[in-house]
Amino acid sequence: MIYSITHLTRYTYGAIVELTNGVLRLAPASGNGQEVERFGIATDPVSQRLTERLDPFGNRVFNLRIEKPHRQLSIIASSRVEVTRAPSPTRSPGWESVAAEAIAIRSLDADCPAVALYPSRSVALFDEATAYAKRSFTPDRPIFDAALELAQRIRSDFVYDPEATEVTTPAAEAFDRRRGVCQDFAHIMIAAVRGVALPALYVSGYVRTVPPPGKERLEGADATHAWVSVWCGATLGWRDFDPTNGGSVQNDHIVVARGRDYTDVSPVESMILSSGRHRLEVEVDVIPAS
């Protein structure tokens, strides 16, 4: 499947902003069944040279710097990406052996499982999540089946409710309320999987939305999305699961960035010199090209 994606972020400020400094994590990832055919970032006002680096998780990060006074800032990232993921495995190793393997892997590289085992800034481990995971991670169960079931249980046990949480809500709190958005569900699933000593990462990206039958696709109505990657042993590597939609990730998802939790991957992080408030609008279009 090939997608054309545009992701617009627009800040409107209450007062003149003298200087904006920031980082952008907006480039779709290459590899693991994704091929980026084209990618570009345009900002208005124009940024100083956008320098690029790779972060420790292999994500492309751009530094933004706008020195001209402005009242509005638009950032448009557009790309064309081909997605052809391997089908779900029919067999996978037992999760306990994967846990043992994860610790023994002799690597600190970007895709190594060791960085994904521990609590992180916004994912603390808590007993309730571990107990919740254990109901799927029963002795000797194949890891892929257990993780898939966990994602499906989150989908059916939790209510999607954008009013219930904020971007900083801890996973334990969303878990208590049984409500939240994709970010909360991803954090909960990560806490659960790490609770049984398995490596899990947060993935940010886009998902293709299918309009209701008979309706036109609404422009800008798609959204950024978040899901979870679980390390399923050296042979299968990282496999993605979407607890918001309750399934494994196939060709409807486009990966942008991976990290220990939301704080490692947030798409736009900016700091401004100004005293006023600001308004933020985000519009995303994910259009299947073929």
Add this chain to the structure above:
Amino acid sequence: MPLLLTEEEWRGIQAGVAQRAELLERVLADAYGEGRLVADGVVPAGAFTGSKDYVAAVRGIRPSDGRWLRLYAVDIGRGPDGRWWALSDRAQAPSGCGYTLENRLVVSQAFPDLYAQLNVVRLASFFRSLAAGLKSSSRRADPRIGILTPGPLSQTYFEQAYLARYLGFLLVEGDDLVVRDGRVFVRTIAGLKQCDVIWRHVDADWCDPFELNASSRIGVPGLLEAIRNGGVAVENMPGAGLVESRALLAFLPTLARRLLGEDLLIPNIATWWCGQPHERDKVLDEFDEIAIAGAFSDDLLGVSGRSSVVGSELSAKERERLRDAISLRGIDFVGQDIVRLSTTPRWIQGKLEPRPFVLRVYCAATQDGWRVLPGGFCRISDRPDARAVAMGEGVESADVWVLADSPVEVSTLLPSAESPRITRLLGNLPSRAADNLFWFGRYLERAEATLRVVRCLSARSVDPDTPPEPTYRSLDRLIGVLVGWGAVDPATPGRGPIPASEQGLRSAANYGSVLSLARSARDAASVIRERLTYQIWALIDRLEIALKPARARPSAGELIDLADEALTTIAALSGLFDENFNRGAGWVFYVMGRCVERGANTCRLLRQFAGHDATEPSLGVMLDLIDSQITYRSRYLVGMALAPVRDMALLDPFNPRSVAFQVNRIDEGLGTLPVLRRDGMLEEPRRLTNLLQAELTTERAEALNDARILTVEHKLLALANAIAVRYFLQGAGEGRAEKFTGFE
């Protein structure tokens, strides 16, 4: 009571600590560099990544002089057989060596003779080498070195300020620094100046909001990029805290043999990381005879509030929980042998009691290799339990004296003869220091003005000679001034002069009360602690203590006494500044703060008490408030008249209380500050003072009116803003954006 160690015993400690520092340095270089230890299976990757100070973003960076550790510390304890054990390592930003210096000062003054007779090895030369080491990591010959502090709210701020003053480094917060083109700069009143070396006291994850924790407001955006570019040396390197975790203790004996070809001179407590199946099983088997602790944190999952427990002491339920947790996530736990510590005498309820202690020893990377501070920071337990695991943080600290076999060479921080270049001023003043000195001046001046109003109000309210003023009501106007300055709650002034005076003096709820102003002054001063002497601090504290609510409903007389005492303290503080503060840029900002505030306050008082409706008594109040009664009476024999009072308060350049005098002093101060413009035009603050000077010099007192006085007041406030924009906000932007610059 200091802990005494012989030179011989100390030599053993010294060698062991230096060896350990070198070992950890090499572990860090490998973990963030080549990665041989993980690739060869010597250390499991998870034993590194579990540390909250494992900073993956610094992998592949080579520190500017190749070092990860500049200052390292280790807690050691002595067993009953006299052997020393290493208990835990400090590599993030070891704290306490500043306290060691202070402790030494206190103890050596308490026992001067003893100190002299015992040949106690001195500390100063260690700090000299540490400073030289920090300098050597920069490529510039005369580098600018900053101590990066999380700010005055941090527990260790006092120590950082102390070290900055002792070593002559800048004390900077994240806000003071900006990254441009891969280099780090300090915002100063003369623009951005390069900062070559940063001695980091901000935890790694918080030191760069761009690459690390984006919610940090105490870091420097872009700092890691600057390190990568070689544009700055940060010490210890972010990520160095990695070697503090207990999990790593399990591997150090093996690592010592592999990386140094030696055994550890000071052994570790034997430790097993439960992330490895064999070790986990051993710990579970020997659960009752072993101490269990967090592998990477002090929170022991399942046993709240304890960082370390002994299996046999747990309840059946806790035991079950902990064993389950270890079976499921062994990576979070270590088992450790139980080591007993020897004791040192401690004075408890009138007698000496034995208490276990641990010693923190500091080690610095210098140009001559690792150097160990001869002494340290001794923490004595509050409990008699001598097991190392029960040590906790300890409650008391003691100085540590190393007794030399022969008389010691007396050394202070005097640098050796060849190095010093004569300097009279301390480089460019950081904008934040200038900002805080300016505000310190303003708060102090406002406190003084408020005190005079309160004093005048209390005195006149009980003075039987106060003439009745049916139409004018000076007392109400004095209360009105206090309300206008936020010293008195507008809802309560109706209750009369005495309650209003009391509120104005010491109501903590009102931001403009003298007590609140004293606190604001102290807050401003605390940010520049390293620039102020102890006497100044003592007076700042005294001002606040004197005003603290003691007795409810004081009489007018008591209020006058309180106000007088506070005025005397402020006078002493001003005197101390006049006598002792270096006449550099910092001084200028303090003076400008006082002058701007005094000028604006005088304008405001003039409009109240020497306005179009002034009466003879109200002019008397005016002269009281600006402390000019005596001068007036010596000049004018006719009694109170409007124009002479206005002239004396506003225009007279010879009266140190007049507005014109303030403006002249500000202009004079501005003239000594660095100029950024290269086109020969006046900078805005200077342009405004010149304008005001021209107006005030040519104005005639007889022609003044309320509107003119108000204009002067507004121009002074505009001048304060111009000063803030030009000197304080210099290149600001990354970080706190809001900054309020006006008083009302």
